[in-house]
Amino acid sequence: MTRMAPSTLVHLFLAASIFTQTFARLCTSPGQLRGNTYDYIVVGAGTAGNVIAARLAENGANDVLVLEAGVSNEGVLAAQVPFMGPTLTPNTPYDWNYTVTPQTHLNGRTFPFPRGRILGGSSSVNYLVHQYGSSADYDRLARITGDPGWAWRNLRRYIDRHEKFVPPADGHNTNGQYIPSLHSTRGILPKSLPGFSHGIDARVIATTQELSAEFPFNPDTGGGDVLGLGWVQSSIGDGTRSSSATTYLNSVINRRNVDVLVNAYVTKLVRTGTVGGKPSFRGVQFANGPQSPTTNVFARKEVILSAGAFGTPQILQLSGIGDRAELTTKSITTIVNNPSVGKNMSDHVLLPNNWRVQGTESLDNLLRDPVAFGAALDQWQTSKTGVLSNGVTNHLGFFRLPNNSPIFATTPDPASGPTASHWEMIVSNFWINPAVPQPATGSYLTLISALISPTSRGTLKLASNNPFQAPLIDPNFLATDFDRYAMRESVRAVKRFAGANAWSDYVIEPVGDLAAQTDEAIDAYVRSISTTVFHPVGTASMSPRNAAWGVVDPELRLKGAEGVRIVDASVWPFVPNAHTQGPVYLVAERAASIIRGY
Ligand SMILES: Cc1cc2nc3c(=O)[nH]c(=O)nc-3n(C[C@H](O)[C@H](O)[C@H](O)COP(=O)(O)OP(=O)(O)OC[C@H]3O[C@@H](n4cnc5c(N)ncnc54)[C@H](O)[C@@H]3O)c2cc1C
Ligand SMILES: *[C@@H]1O[C@H](CO)[C@@H](O)[C@H](O)[C@H]1NC(C)=O
Ligand SMILES: *[C@@H]1O[C@H](CO)[C@@H](O)[C@H](O)[C@H]1NC(C)=O
Numbered sequence: 220m221t222r223m224a225p226s227t228l229v230h231l232f233l234a235a236s237i238f239t240q241t242f243a244r245l246c247t248s249p250g251q252l253r254g255n256t257y258d259y260i261v262v263g264a265g266t267a268g269n270v271i272a273a274r275l276a277e278n279g280a281n282d283v284l285v286l287e288a289g290v291s292n293e294g295v296l297a298a299q300v301p302f303m304g305p306t307l308t309p310n311t312p313y314d315w316n317y318t319v320t321p322q323t324h325l326n327g328r329t330f331p332f333p334r335g336r337i338l339g340g341s342s343s344v345n346y347l348v349h350q351y352g353s354s355a356d357y358d359r360l361a362r363i364t365g366d367p368g369w370a371w372r373n374l375r376r377y378i379d380r381h382e383k384f385v386p387p388a389d390g391h392n393t394n395g396q397y398i399p400s401l402h403s404t405r406g407i408l409p410k411s412l413p414g415f416s417h418g419i420d421a422r423v424i425a426t427t428q429e430l431s432a433e434f435p436f437n438p439d440t441g442g443g444d445v446l447g448l449g450w451v452q453s454s455i456g457d458g459t460r461s462s463s464a465t466t467y468l469n470s471v472i473n474r475r476n477v478d479v480l481v482n483a484y485v486t487k488l489v490r491t492g493t494v495g496g497k498p499s500f501r502g503v504q505f506a507n508g509p510q511s512p513t514t515n516v517f518a519r520k521e522v523i524l525s526a527g528a529f530g531t532p533q534i535l536q537l538s539g540i541g542d543r544a545e546l547t548t549k550s551i552t553t554i555v556n557n558p559s560v561g562k563n564m565s566d567h568v569l570l571p572n573n574w575r576v577q578g579t580e581s582l583d584n585l586l587r588d589p590v591a592f593g594a595a596l597d598q599w600q601t602s603k604t605g606v607l608s609n610g611v612t613n614h615l616g617f618f619r620l621p622n623n624s625p626i627f628a629t630t631p632d633p634a635s636g637p638t639a640s641h642w643e644m645i646v647s648n649f650w651i652n653p654a655v656p657q658p659a660t661g662s663y664l665t666l667i668s669a670l671i672s673p674t675s676r677g678t679l680k681l682a683s684n685n686p687f688q689a690p691l692i693d694p695n696f697l698a699t700d701f702d703r704y705a706m707r708e709s710v711r712a713v714k715r716f717a718g719a720n721a722w723s724d725y726v727i728e729p730v731g732d733l734a735a736q737t738d739e740a741i742d743a744y745v746r747s748i749s750t751t752v753f754h755p756v757g758t759a760s761m762s763p764r765n766a767a768w769g770v771v772d773p774e775l776r777l778k779g780a781e782g783v784r785i786v787d788a789s790v791w792p793f794v795p796n797a798h799t800q801g802p803v804y805l806v807a808e809r810a811a812s813i814i815r816g817y
Contacts, residue, residue, distance in 0.1 A: 265340020
């Protein structure tokens, strides 16, 4: 969400990116595999894929192969230093370098849509915010799918094995900053409260007191109850990023029963026969690149597709699983006609609202000054502390439009429930704006507002039958009156927040068209700089077993086929009240339980 890194910083992290091979079973070419048949083949060593791989490989009787198009995360410095996360994308060796199609409701603009292409997937390149969303999201998922197993009271138990709450990098007293009883210290993924405090932190908390009716303090936005503003929880332990690669994958990589192959770009699923009247797809074809030979591998039990919200529907369509009318135009023979593949994409819209502020306590100078940045990096390397041990925000909050908002006369409330939100605010102590580079001078405050309950739905379609051609990604942002209304009111709300007395001797003025007042002017401002929070879901949606729509059943089996499950962000039918790694991890933990049969 930021263009915070001058190119010097990019060079710095590229120079530090050395590839070491410390993994015993990390294979870099197909010749190193133990064979061509495994019990399970996991496509994509990303956030969800590594959960599946690790939980299956924990049982020594299972033989597991993991195929990943990207490179190893080992030795990639920016994938370790939390604050350098934003330098890992867009358009780097660790990104898929996707661009959205021209967005009709955003002045026809296009912009990058990053996705991790590295062990750990997007969990290795994301901005480390870690929460699960609203309990109402899970209860709604259970309602939509007809499977009570997805309800919060059942799913929350996976928090216990997933997260490992640890002290923050600066060791400060965290009393009142989270509710320990909602969390676990026994799981696999280290997470923590902010490890570096900012001067603005006290102003943020003071605002929750001063404007408590609109912006109440929430003692824990990461425990299922999201409304209000609180301290961020992040996938950080010992001042270092926790990804699915550093945790789940690392825990099994040295076992004899798992092979992990990088540089393996999956081009399609291969049909292996017919079982119970359905086509079975227990084969997977991959190649290193467009010019290299293809290899086929086979699963005795199942193929698990975990290539993410874009990779998964792309692979399905390349395999002849999708909308027959669309596949025909790409000269692909349809094996399973399912028009839901690649449809119903939803995502959080990001609007960066910037203010010019007094003094030099913002991080803007750190980002402009290679000497200051080098000193911070030295501190991180020496002690894993300091500003770089922290993410890009210390506070975020989730809010509802007032119940009497006129929009509810024409649009039913799209939130997951009365305790779920319509929009989010993220507080940052520096200039964040994907659409406008950091100014050469000045200090800034950013209050991002994000649309959390979008009613727009987008699509992912093939550009051609060439598996190496990027798919057409159309999130279709702000296509509905509700979405535009919610964004407009979020702008008014963040201005009320920044207008509190707590900021009066700090905030100088809004930057650019943030000063807009009328509906029309605010809408134009929103259209001109909105992009994505990087949370796409829904492109291979769960639905009830016999529904006429949807791509997987509530146990995540691919509909109309046999031998394939899908486990990643694409199975969420709607985007939850969360930065999506937490919801993806919980879904993957339950999926692993379902596959193992307990
Ligand atoms: C820049 C950025 C910032 C973000 N910030 C946050 C945040 O702060 N907090 C948060 O909770 N969420 C954040 N997210 C979102 C979150 O990281 C994702 O929702 C989540 O990681 C998705 O998990 P996944 O398993 O569905 O996909 P991924 O983790 O993306 O995994 C998919 C994997 O499949 C691989 N793959 C894809 N296609 C193929 C193929 N054809 N062959 C072989 N391998 C393939 C990919 O390389 C990747 O490793 C962010 C995402 C991005 C990109
Ligand atoms: C993305 O762009 C970077 C920088 O140009 C490049 O090194 C990398 O190979 C590209 N990745 C893909 C998947 O094309
Ligand atoms: C999109 O999802 C809705 C349910 O939210 C469903 O009714 C509709 O059929 C889906 N559309 C497709 C093309 O799958």
